[in-house]
Amino acid sequence: MIQEKRITLKNLGKINPESIDDYINVGGYKAFEKTVGRHHIEIIDEMVKSSLRGRGGAGFSAGLKEKFTSEACLRCEQKYLICNADEGEPGTFKDRIIMENDPHLMLEGMLIAAYAIGASKAYIYIRGEYYKSIDRINKAISAAKEKGIIGKNVFGSAFSVDVEVKLGAGSYLCGEELTLLESLEGKRGYPRIKPPYPAEYGLYGKPTLINNVETLATIPTIIEKGSDWYTSLGTENSPGTKIFTISGDVNKPGYYETEMGITLRELIYELAGGIKDGKAFYAAILGGAAGTFVNESVLDTPMGFDTLKEKGAVLGSGAIMVMSEGRSxxxxxxxxxxxxxxxxxxxxxxxxxxxxxxxxxxxxxxxxxxxxxxxxxxxxxxxxxxxxxxxxxxxxxxxxxxxxxxxxxxxxx
Amino acid sequence: MSKLVNISIDGKKIQAPEGANLLQVAHNNGIKIPSLCYHKKLTPTGACRLCVTKIKGTNGLVMSCTVSIKEGMEITAFDQEIEETRKHILDYLLAEHNDHYDGTYYDEFREWVAHYGLDKPENRKYPNISKALNYKIDDSSPVLTYDASKCIKCFRCIKGCDEVQGKNVLSFSERGITSYIIAGFDQWNESECDGCGECVQLCPTGALVEKPHRDEVKLDKLDKKVITTCPYCGVGCQLELSVQDGKIVRSDGVEGVLPNDGRLCVKGRFGYDYVHSKERLTTPLIKKNGEFVEASWDEALDLIATKFSEIKEKYGNDALAGYSSAKCTNEDNYLFQKFIRVVFGTNNIDYCTRLCHASTVTAMLKSIGDGAGSNSIEDFATTDCLFVTGNNIIETHPVTATYVKNGKYAGKKLIVCDPKWTPLVKYADIWLQPRLGTDVALLNGMIRVIIKEDLIDPDFIEKRVDRGMEAFEELKQLVEKYTLEKTEEITSVPKEKIIEAARMYATARTAMIATGMGMSQQVTGTNNVFSLINMMMITGQIGKERAGIDPPRGQNNVQGATDVGCSPLIYPGYIPITNEENRKRVAKLWNIDFETLSGKPGLTTVEIMHAAYDKKVKGMYIMGENPMVTDPDLNHTEKALKKLDFLVVQDIFHTETTPFADVILPAASFAEKEGTFVNSDRRVIRVRKAVESPGKARDDWRIIVDIAEKMGYSIGNYNTESEIFDEIAQAAPIMAGISYDKIEHQGIQWPCPDKNHPGTSTLFLEKFNTPNGKGILNPVEHVPQTEQPSKEFPFILNTGRILYHYHTSTMSRRNKALTDFANESYVLMNPGDVVKFGFTNDEKVKLTSKQGELVTSLQASDQVAEGELFMPWHYSEAPVNRLTRSDLDPFSKIAAFKLTACKVEKI
Amino acid sequence: MERSEILKQFEPANENMLNILHALQNNNSQNYLSEEDIKIAANYLNTTYSHIYGVVTYYTMFSLKPRGKYIIRVCNSPVCNMENSTKVIEEIKRFLSIEVGETTDDKRFTLELSECLGRCGKAPGMMINEDVIGNLDNVDFKSIFENYN
The missing domain is CATH 1.20.1440.230 (NADH-ubiquinone oxidoreductase 51kDa subunit, iron-sulphur binding domain)
Structure with missing residues (x-):
């Protein structure tokens, strides 16, 4: 029987998400404390070596993105880190699960990334309808500030950082990173011309790193256990774990974090309890609305960025919308x-x-x-x-x- | 300059600066890549997708407007796939487009549609959904109409409003296919739009069109298009007038030419109707038995010649005087001063410059040797720090202000100093709000901070300031007593702001000062400007590019009229009349006996009126001026004019002054004449004839020449204005290298000493124009104003201009577009005072000063501080200058328009 | 709360635009942004009200029209749609006697459609103000709406 492998969901159900002490008691913020004692280039190197690919859907190397932002300019007065929590891809709710159940993990990932690139200001752009996530994150920030984990000279280091929550207001497109920047600048959500990329010209024209919630929530564990450990999970080109959100005609719709390389068949039949009402599998849409239809010929393809690409499909956000026979x-x-x-x-x-x-x-x-x-x-x-x-x-x-x-x-x- | 790189487009080898915009480079090289959303004045948008190209080594299609070129780029601009993509895009656009075309505007979209054969409906693939989208038309603005069904959503209007004009009053509503442009809350006339029409000019379709003359204009019926210079303020915007059936039907900004690069304000774009007003003067009028009766030119000129000659003979040359005009061309003004000097034989010539920047010019001449602005208008966008003082620049020089706003958006610093809120405050990093009449104290306080914090430029002081550190020490001693506490007490500006502003100005790499009427129109006007110059000198914020002092000039040719000698003290080119050598030189050029030229300084504007009142001046020739609105203390002016034996007024309309005339002469307006103006940045620019003068109205200069002849003098035989200008170039060394052929395309900034000189964009780079070439510090003390509020007159009245009107509004109020925006006089009072004194908003009130009274309506506004009032002076039915004093600044003889004690009463 | 009190909670910076608009809208008893709200926000943020109007009309969570005390947002995205959100919408329309975009006469409810609310595991789903309600295919709307007075 296939098992889940939880990294970003490791504390789920085990701690009170509104208690920072609970989080600290399970080893939380240790990775961040360790981080501020290291040179930022070491952190970036570790991230590059982990080969973690962005979990927002595009799958770009998270480490390289950090590297580019870090190197964008030598004496910038300001760089920004932005957590993209504008989850809106139909069929996707992984970020919400993380934010509602383990906000500090994501926050810790942000703080590590902010340190790595030298950002003194971080924003979390959360979609406006995610009231519970907003509440949990706000509480987590306050608690972290009280403990001095967010603020000036954290853990006695030279690093100071501030984190703020900014709300979206109902626009799928604002989840696109360049559009998100426009929205965060108080404008209508129009996409910017690319290039320049945010690493070079981001929020208010300053170098900016934008990462998805799930990506950031992976970082503390990578720093804690090392990139070698991380790359031992998943597949060669898509290491680590991924949260899949399965919806539609399955018996147990929901979220499942597994190693990359799991097959669609395993996800549907072993984790999600098979097709509803004993019907036959007809189609699945992988990756959300901006995703791809697949038929049963893909059921045994290992889930990964490149393996799916070979099949003309995408992994995207990890959304899997299942349709049973008879669906239109x-x-x-x-x-x-x-x-x-x-x-x-x-x-x-x-x-x-x-x-x-x-x-x-x-x-x-x-x-x-x-x-x-x-x-x-x-x-x-x-x-x-x-x-x-x-x-x-x-x-x-x-x-x-x-x-x-x-x-x-x-x-x- | 960036280095040049080599690229190729469809095999054509091109060299262009690295990083340049690919689409622009293609256009510059004659490769017409289709585009709609791109405009060279705007940042690239990437919305229309028409400019697709392929770049070797890059996947897929690339929008050329979003590409910065690099060495070796190989671009394909035209192939089958690219052209099909373009056609596809245009076909898409047609699906949401209402393609009815009425021939009244140039339609770029329509041209491309035709180019790709899509003008024929049978070639289109997609069903038209424009009707189903239920697009609306917003017809509420006085000057433009927006029709969403013709909008291709290219963002050019929005970006023009934001990036060019700095106004941000346009946006989209909704999103996706249903989105459309809005102003305000989707209702144009209630929005913040001020009607400049930049959006109309940039619109590539008929979505945004001018409202005036909508029903008349037919592009294929136009007689011609004429490029000329705007007749309103001193920016000197280049206009292109469209003429149809002998009438101006449209005005556009000329792109790619300084000073305005296509930008206009509401007056420049929509203020031309007055030219064709039925109220224009069309025939000479002679007053007979108190009534004006029509006369022939001969009759009128004979009478004038006889009367002026009589006065000259009976009372002497100095019993005659003339007001020349800041509205007329250099050629008109040059001949006018030549007339006064040669025919009248006096130096009693002046004009309204005395009422605006005389103090500025006086102070500048004394300390740096030149009264004109030291920089160029476009420098307002690029200087690191701009100090705007007493200058409501957004309303008085709207196009210069666009450059200020551009600079602000690019992160430059802006300090605004004004007792009254002005729209520029919204853009300012710091707003200093001193009490009226305390500028010297404020500036001395700032200078003290600069000295205390050692932010001076000792090197500059040593090398460029007369008597160097010694002079500086004197200034240092004088400002010592202007401690922060004392300065705050006098000016009410908080200490922290004084410090912050002083640091911001002094530490900027380059800083410019824009000083306006708020500084100059005070009895301490000259001292105010001395203080500014002191601060500028000790910080070395002059003598380099993008640094200096610039008084934006109020009228279209106020700069030029002085440049060509309309002054009681100087000949053309700022040559003192008192020097015998100078007189000899001028006499030679004018081909007259030099002894007939008077070496006695003439009377200034207000002095002429005083002399008339005292019956010392008996006869006056007024060309294009309206002292019955512009002069301070109008009751006095009225009495003075009535005492004249003979008054000739030459104008395009009846004005408040013409009733006092004995003869009224009808003149040509700006659109009816050839000539030149000089704008605020010393640029000599062409004025060109677009239409014929109405009736018997004639060019001002031809009238002047004829009067001279009738009086028995020849002041020259000129066939064209160009010949007059050539004589100006001989008379005024600063313009020696300028002639019409050289300014055909774009004006040249004086000094331009010879034919090969490109003109001068920044003054004083090497030396100042003082006798020894050094700048002079003039330490001055703050003097409490003589005019103080009292029990009887508890308010201090400030006066000024508004965007929609101009000067005495004889021109601006004859344009429906402008009067639709604003047409009523008002006085602003702080809301606290409104309550305290028991007034209500909008009620009629009577304002009274020692000089006079008027009735206007009261508006509560926190734009003014408590105890202060503000009133625009354009409205002759409530002429503010009935209230103002004719107390003069002792140095420049400017009047104290900005500060009058008043009372306000209910009626 | 006075608008000025609300604004004080935020720095007058562009990145607070949407937060400010949310706060003003939440503070408005009719759950919308009035012209006055927008003008005050524009003044506070030193921008034009045209700009803010444009922003407000872009984002679906903001309204320029007065709305009810409770905003019902029914998810109509692909998953919920497959799970019959259309039927849910019809039932709510019938139950409240309003169309989508309208407000009940008693000003209690406004019915809106929403894109994916991230409740795909419990489709079809909706939100009533901040509450999330899933598995709507067989529910008694009366008992749900009773809780909102």
Missing amino acids: LFDMTNSILEFFKHESCGKCVPCRIGMPQLLHIMENLKNNKIGRIEALDLLLYESEFMAKSSLCPLGQSPILPIKSLKQYFENEF
């Missing part, structure tokens, strides 16, 4: 496209006008004005155009589900 791919696709249209900021032409066009094709299909094959080809044509000409990842998203539909369900759509 059309309805699911329509819902995903409606979501994108609703969240399109409108800045660039391909995304602003492409989204309604995709839905227009769906409507024509629904009204039998065009056939399935034709519709899928049209969707592919428009979404490919959007993918290559849009400004930000949102406009580049519809291609993912649509292309995978073509790959796995061409005859069933």
Whole structure:
């Protein structure tokens, strides 16, 4: 029987999330204390060696990101660390689970990262609807400040840091890191032109490191146990563990943290209790709305950034939306496209006008004005155009589900 | 300069500075990559995606507007995939677009649509959803209309408002396909929009269009477009006037040309209607039995010649005087002063400069040798620290202010010193709010901080200041008593702010001072500016690029009129009349006997009026001035004008002054003449004729030449304005190298001593224009104002301008667009005083000073401090200068417009 | 609370824009941002009210229209949608006699749709103000709404 391997969820259920003492009693903030006694380059090296890949979905090396931000300028008066807690990818709720159940772990990860890059100011950008997360994080910050873990000269070192919570207010796009910066600067959530990357030109134009909650919550354990230990977990290209959030037609929907390399079959049938009502597996959408449809041929593929890529699929945020036989791919696709249209900021032409066009094709299909094959080809044509000409990842998203539909369900759509 | 790198676009080899914008580089090299959201004045947006290219070594398509070029880049700008992508994008845009076109605006989008063959509906692939989107039209602004169905959401309007004009009054509403542009709470006329129209100029479609003349303009019916200079303030913005059926129907800013690079304010863009007003003077008028009757030019000029000659003969040359005009061209003014000096034979010539910056100029001439601004307008954006004092620059010099705001956004420091809140305060790092009339004390306090903290520039003092450290020691001793406590007590500015401002100014790598009427129009006006200069000198904040002192000039040609000699003391080019050599030189140029030139300094503006009152001046020739609004103590002015034996007023409208005239002459407006103005940064710029003058109205200079002839003098035979300017260039060494052909495209800043000289953007880099080339410190003491509030007159009244009107508003109030924004006189009173004295907002009140009274409406506003009032002076129905004093600054003879004790009563 | 008291809790810095707007909206008895709220925020943050209006209309959690005491946000994202959120929405509409975006006559409830609320494990889900309620496919709405007065 496959088991969970918990790193970011290691304290879940074992401590009172509102008690910093509980957290300290299980060894919390030891990694941070150790960190401030070391040279920041050592910390970055450790992170680079761990090969931890960003858990927000893009999978870029967290260590390299720290390195770039750290090296962005030698005498910057200000650098920032931002924790991206604007979780909004449909089917994804891993960050919420961490924030609600072990806020200090994430906070500790932030403090270590802030030290590594030399940021004296850190922000946590949490989506506005996550009231409980906001509350827990705020309490955790206050408690850490009282203990002197956040503040001036922490643990007697030369390092000083401040952490503040900033709220989102209802925009999926603001989870995109450059758009998040705009939002944090009090503006409408429009994506910035890339490059420059945040490591070079981030919040208020200063070097900025932006990491996802899950990424940050992994850091203390890596520092505590070392990068060798971490890379011994998971697969070669995707080391460590990952939280998968499984929803839809399974008996035990929820969150499961396992080593990378677990198969979809193991996740669905062993951890999530199999398909509801004894039905057969039909499809899964991996990675959220900006994710990919897969059929049963992928059930035994090890979950990892590269292994899934080979199958034309993505790991993304770790969301797995399961559909049993009898579910409508059309309805699911329509819902995903409606979501994108609703969240399109409108800045660039391909995304602003492409989204309604995709839905227009769906409507024509629904009204039998065009056939399935034709519709899928049209969707592919428009979404490919959007993918290559849009400004930000949102406009580049519809291609993912649509292309995978073509790959796995061409005859069933 | 960044180094040049080599790139290639579609095989064409191009050299351009490293880091330059790829799209701009392509455009500069004639490669027309399509684009809509990009504009060279704005940061790249990356919204329209039309400028796609491919770059060797980079995956996928790259938007050229977002690329900074590097050595060796190989770019493909046109291939089948790229062109198909562009067409796809345009086809998408057409889906949300209402493509009805009425021919009244230039439509970049439409051009690209046609280029890709999408003007034919059968070539379009996507169903049009613009109707279903229910886009609205916001027609509420007095000057523009926004039609969301024609908007391609390119952000150019928003960015123009933010990045160019620094106003931030536009935004999008909603998001995605339903988003559209809004101002304020989605209601333009109730927004913070001040109507500058930058958004209209930058809009690439018909989404934002001018409202005035909407129904008349047809681009294909335009007679011509004429580039000229704005007739309002002293920024000298370059305008392009569109003329249709002999009428101006539109005004746009000229892009890529200094000083404004396309920027305009609401007056420049929408204030041209007065040119075609039915109230223009169209025929000479002679007063007969108290009534003006139409006359022929001959009749009027004969009468004038006879009367002036009589007075000259009977009472002597000095019984005649003239007011020249800051509105007229250099050519008009040059001939006017030549007329006064040669034909009248007196130096009694002055104009309204005496009422604005005379004290500034006096102080600057004495200490640094030049009265003009030392820097360029665009330097306001790049200097590290700007000290703006007594200068409501956003309203009085709106386009200069855009540069100030650009600097602010780029992180430069801004100190505002003003007793009254001005819109610039919103942008300021520090706002010093001294009591009215305490500027010398404040500046002495700041100087003391600078000295105490050793923030002076000893090297500069040694090398560039007359008597070096010795002079500095005198200043140091004098300011010693202006301790922080004492300065705070006098000025009410908190100590900390005095220190902070002093440090900010003194420690900046470069700092500039913009000084306005708030400093100059006081009886201590000259001393105020001396203090500023003292602070500037000891910190070395002059004599280098982006450092110095700049008085933004109020009127379009107030700088030029003095430059060409409309002054009782100097000939063209600031050459003193009292020097015999100078007189000889001028007499030679003018081809007259030098002994006929008077070496006796003439009377200044206010002195001329006093002399008229005393019956010493008997005859006056006023060209384009309106002393019955501009002069202080108007009751006195009225009596003086009535005492004149003979008064000629030459203008484009009846004014408050014309009723006192014996003859009124109709003149051409700025749009009807050729010539030049000189703006605030000494730039000699062209004025060009766009339309014909109405009726019998004529060019000012031609009228002057004719009167001279009728009086038996020839002041020159000129066929064109260009010939007059060539004579100015001979008379004024500072303009010696300038001629019309050299300023055809862009003006040149004097001094320009010879034909090969490019002009001078910064003065005093090497030396000052004083006799020994050194700057002079003039330590001055704070003197309590003679005018103090009393039991009877408990308030101190301050006066000034507002954005929508200009000077005596004879021009600005004849534009519906401007009067729609503002058309009523008011007085501002602190809300605390409103309650304390039992007034209510908006009620009619009577203001009374020792000099006179007027009625206006009261507005509660915390823009003014308690005990102080503010009133705009544009409105002749409530002429503020009925209240003001004609007490003069002893050095510059400027009047104390800014400070009058008053009482306010209910009526 | 007076608006000025609320503003005092925040530095007048851009990064506090959304926090300030949340705080002002929460403080408004009608759960929305009035023109007055926006003008005061603009003044405090030294920006224009046009700018803040633009910000407010971008984010779905802010409203320019008065709303009820309780805001019902029904998740209509792909997972909840698959689990029949459409039916949930219809039932709530019927039960409260309002359409999406409307407020009940007694000003208690405003019905809104929301994107993924991160409750996909208990789909379909919704929030009523700060409370999360999941597994809505077979619930008695009467008993839920009774708790909100």
